[in-house]
Amino acid sequence: MSSPPSALRRLNRQRSRRQKGSRQYRASNEQITRLHRRIRDIRVHHIHNLTTRLAKTHGTIVVEGLDAAGMLCQKELNGARARRRGLADAALAEPRRQLRYKCSWYGSQLIEADRFFPSSKTCHTCGHVQDIGWERSWTCDECRAIHDRDDNAAINLARWPKCQSDDLGGVAAPVKHGAVHKTGPRPAAGVDMRKS
């Protein structure tokens, strides 16, 4: 079976060949609606799984304020189309929203790094900052260290709270988010939720 996104493209093509208003056209429409719903359900499920696992198993989580709008604008670069597709799809704000409340459920701390922190293009070995474009892997001009883009960014983000306290001489404070909602983790699906 093809993956839901490619199945969706196939169904869209199929519908475009059918005559508007015909029985077959309506059947295509219905299939497309169902598939959209299924894709949404799969995504919701995976994001919840991921954020629950992260919040349960990590004492401190640092997230980056990804400048999604800026990334979507880099049209002329290689892979830009795939990136636009992926990002437009990814519901970037949702995992962070979930982490905000789940971290408080499970007693872990969520730290949100500044969205202008150059996590990808700062060499984690020597601290040199350089322009790296969209390369997956890059070499530091100063110390010649070779970095994987995401691994390097992850290391810099992991150090983020410490960087802040070093630079500012203060303690990195976790981001505060309005009122504390009196919610707690719900039992897993399938568990009988009626009051006993």
Ligand SMILES: [Zn+2]
């Ligand atoms: Zn370096």
